[in-house]
Amino acid sequence: MQADCKDDTLLRDVEQFIYREARLQDEYQYEAWEALWTDDAIYWLPANDADIDPEQQMSIIYDNRSRIGVRVRQLLSGKRHTQEPRSRLRHFVTNVEILSREREEIRAGCNVMVFESNLRGETVWAARTEYLLRPEGGTMRMARKKVALVNNDRPLYTLSFLI
Amino acid sequence: MPVTQTHIPEWSDLIRADRVHGSLYSNPAVFEEELEKIWYRTWVYVGHESEVPSANDFVMKSIGPQAVIMARGEDGEVRLLQNRCPHRGNQVCTEASGNARTFTCPYHKWTFANDGKLTAFAFADGYEGQDMSHLSLGRVPRVASYRGFVFGSLATEGPSLADHLGGAAETIDRLCETSPEGEVEITAGFLQHRVQANWKFVMENETDGYHPGFVHSSIFSVADSGIGGLYGPKSTALTRSYGNGHTEIDLRPEFRRLGQPMGWFGTTVERLPDYATSMNRSYGTEKAREIMIDGTPHVMIFPNLFIAEIQIFVLQARAVDDTIQHVTALQFKGAPDLNRRLRQQTMGSVGPAGFLLADDSEMYERTQRGVAARTPEWIFLGRGEHRERDDADGFRVGHATDEVPSRGMWQHYRSLMEAA
Numbered sequence: 175m176q177a178d179c180k181d182d183t184l185l186r187d188v189e190q191f192i193y194r195e196a197r198l199q200d201e202y203q204y205e206a207w208e209a210l211w212t213d214d215a216i217y218w219l220p221a222n223d224a225d226i227d228p229e230q231q232m233s234i235i236y237d238n239r240s241r242i243g244v245r246v247r248q249l250l251s252g253k254r255h256t257q258e259p260r261s262r263l264r265h266f267v268t269n270v271e272i273l274s275r276e277r278e279e280i281r282a283g284c285n286v287m288v289f290e291s292n293l294r295g296e297t298v299w300a301a302r303t304e305y306l307l308r309p310e311g312g313t314m315r316m317a318r319k320k321v322a323l324v325n326n327d328r329p330l331y332t333l334s335f336l337i
Numbered sequence: 338m339p340v341t342q343t344h345i346p347e348w349s350d351l352i353r354a355d356r357v358h359g360s361l362y363s364n365p366a367v368f369e370e371e372l373e374k375i376w377y378r379t380w381v382y383v384g385h386e387s388e389v390p391s392a393n394d395f396v397m398k399s400i401g402p403q404a405v406i407m408a409r410g411e412d413g414e415v416r417l418l419q420n421r422c423p424h425r426g427n428q429v430c431t432e433a434s435g436n437a438r439t440f441t442c443p444y445h446k447w448t449f450a451n452d453g454k455l456t457a458f459a460f461a462d463g464y465e466g467q468d469m470s471h472l473s474l475g476r477v478p479r480v481a482s483y484r485g486f487v488f489g490s491l492a493t494e495g496p497s498l499a500d501h502l503g504g505a506a507e508t509i510d511r512l513c514e515t516s517p518e519g520e521v522e523i524t525a526g527f528l529q530h531r532v533q534a535n536w537k538f539v540m541e542n543e544t545d546g547y548h549p550g551f552v553h554s555s556i557f558s559v560a561d562s563g564i565g566g567l568y569g570p571k572s573t574a575l576t577r578s579y580g581n582g583h584t585e586i587d588l589r590p591e592f593r594r595l596g597q598p599m600g601w602f603g604t605t606v607e608r609l610p611d612y613a614t615s616m617n618r619s620y621g622t623e624k625a626r627e628i629m630i631d632g633t634p635h636v637m638i639f640p641n642l643f644i645a646e647i648q649i650f651v652l653q654a655r656a657v658d659d660t661i662q663h664v665t666a667l668q669f670k671g672a673p674d675l676n677r678r679l680r681q682q683t684m685g686s687v688g689p690a691g692f693l694l695a696d697d698s699e700m701y702e703r704t705q706r707g708v709a710a711r712t713p714e715w716i717f718l719g720r721g722e723h724r725e726r727d728d729a730d731g732f733r734v735g736h737a738t739d740e741v742p743s744r745g746m747w748q749h750y751r752s753l754m755e756a757a
């Protein structure tokens with residue numbers, strides 16, 4: 175495939191978006207993170223496989239836009255015990271690719287590791303993450319984010335930060 | 338420095354009427370003893386018949402730390418097999434679920450029917466003249482089910498499942514009545530939520546009505562769930578101990594006060610018209626209305642099945658401080674519109690990222706670390722002793738926030754642990 179300048183710029187933009195999103199998560203900028211979502215957003219962490227039917231099978235997270243709002247407000251309440259004190263976090267993002275592009279919508283994928291330190295100890299999370307991104311109001315937004323944890327078919331400790 | 342304990346004092350010294358010793362949650366020797374006296378002896382919930390609907394279906398389950406294959410035979414019978422080849426001990430199955438007439442051990446190709454019997458082995462001449470018929474997969478000797486809920490006991494003898502469930506069987510009846518067809522199904526797949534805590538902290542919390550207003554205050558403050566008031570000081574709900582360690586928070590008095598069909602689920606029949614129609618058709622309008630007002634039970638079947646109104650948790654004790662909560666939405670046969678909402682709500686509230694369970698689990702782990710401190714040694718469980726009483730059926734009841742359930746669990750626990 176021949177990469178031209180335009181593709182390069184787009185990839186840079188997507189990478190920068192993903193890095194920024196990761197930083198907002200790591201630094202508890204919950205409201206700024208919430209603002210990245212479109213109104214029809216879905217935030218999805220499947221369980222037991224990467225490709226289950228979330229309308230039929232249990233997922234770890236399957237939030238529509240209003241539930242994303244509840245998640246954020248719960249974190250902001252100061253009484254979400256599992257995040258008081260907050261997990262210390264760093265996301266590491268690699269292998270960023272644009273998977274497809276249809277009109278304005280971009281499907282992008284990457285591999286993610288998160289190092290979490292909390293009262294229990296240290297936990298490493300690893301996932302394949304895919305985004306559906308869409309320009310809206312002069313900026314890029316997330317219409318869909320799917321985080322398929324590598325070990326989502328195994329027993330998992332509490333995952334109460336934003337991944 | 339905590340000293341690793343290797344011996345257990347007298348149970349009567351550790352378990353009193355209103356307090357239990359902290360070491361019961363942290364001493365590895367206690368856990369080893371529990372495996373023998375509880376997990377590998379009493380009736381333990383394993384799975385639901387609807388998870389293996391067709392002949393030759395199987396699903397991987399557990400009894401405590403041990404893997405158990407729940408398999409439906411060609412004959413329709415559900416059996417529980419141990420995942421251990423009688424040759425040299427290899428695991429014969431590594432799939433989480435599937436459909437198989439036989440299991441073939443990959444090590445030396447011995448093959449077993451799904452009732453456990455050895456049907457073939459490689460290079461048979463090497464076993465000439467030997468009786469191979471006794472070389473089967475281990476079978477959980479006693480398997481029994483109640484309304485589709487399958488229990489296993491690793492003891493060849495003991496009380497029947499009906500004896501074990503006792504008065505608590507009625508809570509399962511109540512649960513099944515929520516289905517227009519009288520049946521529950523487990524079809525949505527499980528989340529597995531691991532906690533670094535003793536299984537008894539988890540079990541006791543399931544019918545602890547004292548904590549919700551505090552542990553779950555964050556979600557109550559941002560989403561109007563209506564749950565909060567059920568567990569307040571003015572609540573008319575009851576805690577109940579059925580004996581044999583089974584306990585309940587009976588929310589019916591609150592829901593009856595409200596008198597709104599489907600109020601228990603935070604909704605109305607208008608929003609679930611198909612379900613309401615099916616219920617009326619099955620039970621008649623009067624009985625259907627009662628069922629839809631009362632709602633589903635909140636009951637902890639000792640030692641590992643928690644029916645939590647809209648979902649079930651299966652507790653798996655793996656080590657003294659390692660417990661898995663296997664959780665899934667309950668699905669009611671003949672109620673697709675209700676079931677969809679049960680799945681949605683369950684996904685929001687439970688599992689590793691759940692609005693409710695992530696905070697409960699945080700408490701389990703902090704409590705586990707807390708009891709590592711040497712003093713004050715005891716866990717105090719005396720709340721509501723002065724106001725507990727017997728109900729019309731002779732079961733012990735108390736206020737919604739009282740510790741009647743914990744006291745009931747520990748009384749039964751002690752009797753199991755003191756048994757020879």
Ligand code: FES
Binds near residue numbers: 422423425426443446
């Ligand atoms: S260990 Fe199974 S066939 Fe040898």
Ligand SMILES: [Fe+2]
Binds near residue numbers: 548549552553693697
């Ligand atoms: Fe709770």
